[in-house]
Amino acid sequence: MPELPDVEGYRRVLASCAEGRRVERVEVSDAGVLRGVTPQRLRRELTGHRFGAPERHGKWLIARTDGPTVLLHFGMTGDLLCRPHDEPPHPHDRVTLALDDGHDLRYRDQRKLQGLWLAATEADMDRILGDQGPDALSVSRAELDRLLAGRRGRVKATLTDQSVVAGLGNLLGDEILWRAGIHPARPTAGLSAEERARLEREMRGVLRTSVRAGHVPTGPSWLTGRRDDPDPHCPRCGGPLRRTRMAGRTTAWCPRCQPDGS
DNA sequence: AGAAGTGTTGTTTC
DNA sequence: TGAAACAACACTTC
Known part of the structure; x- marks a missing residue:
């Protein structure tokens, strides 16, 4: 994709x-x-x-x-x-x-x-x-903070909204959230400064590696490589992954590594 | 063999 | 405002 x-x-x-x-x-x-x-x-x-x-x-x-x-x-x-x-x-x-x-x-x-x-x-x-946010590769820590500020929806929906940040799709969104340890359904507005910092760091890391490869890697240490397994497990903790539909797309996450905050 | 699933948009509806 | 539902598309999987 x-x-x-x-x-x-x-x-x-x-x-x-x-x-x-x-x-x-x-x-x-x-x-x-x-x-x-x-x-x-x-x-x-x-x-x-x-x-x-x-x-x-x-x-x-x-x-x-x-x-x-x-x-x-x-x-x-x-x-x-x-x-x-x-x-x-x-x-x-x-x-x-x-x-x-x-x-x-x-x-x-x-x-x-x-x-x-x-x-x-x-x-x-x-x-x-149309209405495009800044390209995801060019977004700095401070700028991401500004982009996320005042957003009402879930963080997964915010990250993949092209008018907020341009370039992140379903797989990248899930991959970044998984690495940052943030549950995709968390309200964007409820993220702490520390969580936003993790989000920004993982976004850069995932993008840098993916751009080099020309696609989101599917290696064993990537969520993207495991999410479509018949019985998918978290590459980090080994626990079972969850899959649901969010914003009309299949969303994969690890309930252990990505607490829902409740 | 027909239905569901796949993720990108834009549009519609609540 | 957000978000869900739907359409569009063609092919795969159940």
């Missing part, structure tokens, strides 16, 4: 594959991933333009060119690949940008929950991205 670390990986793919390259051809094999733009307009406005340095904000990939900017969101199953022209297409390749050096940039996505947008101006981009 693409979260910040995965999208950072796609940003690197985009940088190494396309930066400085010209778009020779635009192939839309499934317009279901195009948002607010027709295949014709995408082809017309993008062909001939050269990619600049790509950016990322939260889970959004920002592909600037010397013309319009392409905005990509990967939903649950999106992927971005750099492949030679002659490599056979994958059934889930929805959009292919043929570049002037013999490579394709391919947006591959099974489920088409999100897709590609085209922004002609900065105002377009702001409208498409």
Whole structure:
């Protein structure tokens, strides 16, 4: 599931594959991933333009060119690949940008929950991205304190709210809370300064390691690696993990390591 | 073999 | 305000 670390990986793919390259051809094999733009307009406005340095904000990939900017969101199953022209297409390749050096940039996505947008101006981009909090990688201790202040909901919902902090999804949220020893259903407003400090420290640590790996690691010492086991146990204390639904998503936590505060 | 589960959004409802 | 429920999507698992 693409979260910040995965999208950072796609940003690197985009940088190494396309930066400085010209778009020779635009192939839309499934317009279901195009948002607010027709295949014709995408082809017309993008062909001939050269990619600049790509950016990322939260889970959004920002592909600037010397013309319009392409905005990509990967939903649950999106992927971005750099492949030679002659490599056979994958059934889930929805959009292919043929570049002037013999490579394709391919947006591959099974489920088409999100897709590609085209922004002609900065105002377009702001409208498409909506209300985004600061990127999670750039959030300092003091800033996280400010972001959490005054929040009424549960800490899990707050952490994964893109308008509070951009980039944390379901897996990262659970992983960070588990490492910080904080129960996901705790009210954000009830966290102590010490707990907020742990949250901030674990957020940095988890992000640093995950960004390096290009995804949330699934090793034996990670909650992410255990949470989908048939009978999941806590990598830290060995006790059974709990799984419930919170804010519409499966939430995993360790009742021993993450006291509910009651 | 049909239903539930999967996590990302935005929207709707309470 | 928060949060739950739902839709959208395609595929896997029960």
